[in-house]
Amino acid sequence: MHRHRRPTTALRVLPYLSLLALLLGTACSSQPPQQLAPASYAMTDTGHTFLGTAIERSSTDHDQKSGFRLLNNGLDAFAVRLLLMEAAEASIDVQTYLYHDDVTSQLFSHYLIRAADRGVRVRLLLDDFGHGGQEPLLASMASHPNVSVRLFNPFSSRTVPYLDMLTDFSEKSRRMHNKTFTVDNQAAIIGGRNIGDTYFAADPITGFADLDVLGVGPFARKISASFDTYWNHALAVPIATLWQEELPSLTATRQALTSSSESEKAQAYLARLTSLGIIDELRQQQLELHWARSDVVYDHPDKLLTDPDDDASHMAPELVKLLQDLDNEALIISPYFIPGDALVGRFADWRTQGARVLVLTNSLAANDVAAVHAGYAHYREALLEAGTELWELRPRPSLHEDRSSQPFGSSRASLHAKTMVFDRRKIFVGSMNLDPRSVNLNTEIGAVIDSSEMAGNAAEGFLKLLPDYAWRLQLVETSGLFGNRAELIWLDTGHSPPTVVSEGKEPEAGLWRRFQAWFIGLLPVESLL
Numbered sequence: 001m002h003r004h005r006r007p008t009t010a011l012r013v014l015p016y017l018s019l020l021a022l023l024l025g026t027a028c029s030s031q032p033p034q035q036l037a038p039a040s041y042a043m044t045d046t047g048h049t050f051l052g053t054a055i056e057r058s059s060t061d062h063d064q065k066s067g068f069r070l071l072n073n074g075l076d077a078f079a080v081r082l083l084l085m086e087a088a089e090a091s092i093d094v095q096t097y098l099y100h101d102d103v104t105s106q107l108f109s110h111y112l113i114r115a116a117d118r119g120v121r122v123r124l125l126l127d128d129f130g131h132g133g134q135e136p137l138l139a140s141m142a143s144h145p146n147v148s149v150r151l152f153n154p155f156s157s158r159t160v161p162y163l164d165m166l167t168d169f170s171e172k173s174r175r176m177h178n179k180t181f182t183v184d185n186q187a188a189i190i191g192g193r194n195i196g197d198t199y200f201a202a203d204p205i206t207g208f209a210d211l212d213v214l215g216v217g218p219f220a221r222k223i224s225a226s227f228d229t230y231w232n233h234a235l236a237v238p239i240a241t242l243w244q245e246e247l248p249s250l251t252a253t254r255q256a257l258t259s260s261s262e263s264e265k266a267q268a269y270l271a272r273l274t275s276l277g278i279i280d281e282l283r284q285q286q287l288e289l290h291w292a293r294s295d296v297v298y299d300h301p302d303k304l305l306t307d308p309d310d311d312a313s314h315m316a317p318e319l320v321k322l323l324q325d326l327d328n329e330a331l332i333i334s335p336y337f338i339p340g341d342a343l344v345g346r347f348a349d350w351r352t353q354g355a356r357v358l359v360l361t362n363s364l365a366a367n368d369v370a371a372v373h374a375g376y377a378h379y380r381e382a383l384l385e386a387g388t389e390l391w392e393l394r395p396r397p398s399l400h401e402d403r404s405s406q407p408f409g410s411s412r413a414s415l416h417a418k419t420m421v422f423d424r425r426k427i428f429v430g431s432m433n434l435d436p437r438s439v440n441l442n443t444e445i446g447a448v449i450d451s452s453e454m455a456g457n458a459a460e461g462f463l464k465l466l467p468d469y470a471w472r473l474q475l476v477e478t479s480g481l482f483g484n485r486a487e488l489i490w491l492d493t494g495h496s497p498p499t500v501v502s503e504g505k506e507p508e509a510g511l512w513r514r515f516q517a518w519f520i521g522l523l524p525v526e527s528l529l
Helices: 003-023 050-058 074-087 103-117 135-142 161-167 218-231 250-261 264-274 277-283 301-305 316-323 340-352 370-377 380-385 436-441 452-469 511-521
Strands: 066-071 091-098 121-130 147-152 180-183 187-191 206-209 212-216 236-238 290-298 329-333 356-362 389-393 412-415 419-422 426-430 445-450 470-480 483-492 499-503
Touching (some): 050 212, 066 074, 066 218, 074 187, 091 103, 091 218, 103 147, 103 264, 121 218, 135 147, 135 250, 187 218, 187 426, 187 445, 212 218, 212 445, 218 290, 290 316, 316 445, 329 452, 340 356, 356 412, 380 389, 380 470, 389 412, 419 452, 426 452
Parallel strands (some): 091 121, 206 412, 329 356, 356 389
Antiparallel strands (some): 066 212, 091 180, 147 236, 180 187, 187 212, 290 445, 329 419, 389 470, 419 426, 426 445, 470 483
C-alpha cells in the first residue's frame, strides 16, 4: 500500500530467498570493480561562516564540549534541516539509506539545489537500495558543478537491480543504513530518520515515531570524518558511472523541483513549519542546547565486504564498552528488536544486580516488517522471565489520550527511533537497531552523549508517554487440558487499574498478518533479520 516502505520491508523478507540462490548456483553477477572516484574531504576552514561564528560565540564557556538538541518531532526535524541548508555557506553532506520520491524528499532536493546555486558544495551519498529508481533526477542534480551524488554498494543492473539478491546475496543484501546530515562542518544531525514523508510528519496515513539529535561543535567534525570514510570508499560510486541514459537537463530539473516546492501539498507542509518555536529559536540564535562530551561510533564500510563473524570493522564492540556500566536503569527503544540469547542474559544479569530494564519495540500491528517481529517473538517469554519490562507500541494512541498532542502527524504509528538511556546519565541516539542485521550485516552510526540533564529529560518524557502509546506485556499462568502453561497478555496501563487488551493473541493484528509472522518464524533466518 505504501510504496515508500517497500525497500525496508523487501530487504527484511528477502533473506530466506538465499536458499533459492543456492539452487541457481554460485555464479556472481556483481559489477566489475569500479575505478576509484576522486577523493574529497570535509571543508575545515569554515569558522568564518555564519554557523561557525554563531557556534563559536555560543560555545565559549563550554570547554570543548559539543551542543546538542534532541529532535523528537518530525516537523522540527525537517525544519532544522531546511534552515541549516539555507544557512549553509561552504558545504552540505548528506548520507542516507532511503530517499523517497514524495513531498519532503522533493523539498529537500530543491533546497540542496538552492544551496548549490549559491556556491555551496553538496555531497549526497545514498545507499543504492532505497532511492526508488530516481536515478534520472539524481544524475541530473549531479550535473550541477557544485553537486556530487554517489550510490553505495551499487547493484550490477539498473533495470533489474534486485536480481543481485539471488546471485550475490552475501554482499548485496548488506546495506549502508547510516543517516547523517552535516552543514559547513559545524552542525550535524544523526539518528533514525531517512528522507521521506513518513519520517517528517507529512504522511497522513503512517507516521514513524523517530528521533534525531542535532549537534554543533566538535561533534560535527566527528560526523564529517565518518562521512568522508564512506564517501571515499570503493563501494561509493558516482552516479554518472552507473546511469548513462539520457537525462533531463539541469534547468528542467531545477524547474521541476521549484514547481514541486510550490505545489499545494508542499506549501501546506511548509506552512506548518512556520509555526514551530524552533524556527524562531534558530533565527534569533537562541536555540537551547545541552553542552556535553560525546563519543561517535560507526561501522567501517569494509563491514559489507568481510565475514559477518569478523567484528574488526564493527561498531558494536566499541558501543558495548561505552555502555557496559549500569547501576540503576536501562531504557531501550528499538523498533526492530531481536535480542538473541546473549542480550537476554545481559538483561537478566542487570536485573539480578537490582537495575531496572525496560524495552519498547513495535507490536505486530505497528511493525512494518512482519519478518522481524517473527524473530523478536521467540524471545518475549525469556525477556519477561528475566525481569525485563517489555512494552510494544500500539498502532494508535489510547482513546483517552488527547490526539492533538500525539507526536505523530498520522493516523497510524510505527516505532522507528533507535535510542538507549543508561542511568539517566548517558543517552545513545543513532541508526542501529538491536537485531542481527544492524549488528552484523548493515553499516550503522550512533552517538553516546554523557549528559545527565539531556538523558534525564529524555527518560522522563519517554516514561510519561509510554502508558498511552504502548501496551505492557506480562506472563500469566493458565490451565488447560495439558496442564498449566505461561501465556502472554497485553495490558493497557493508561487505565487504572490496567485492563487486559488481549490474551495469547497479537492485539489489533489481522489473521493474515499473524500468519505471516508465524510462518516466517519457522524459517532459519534469524541471523539475517
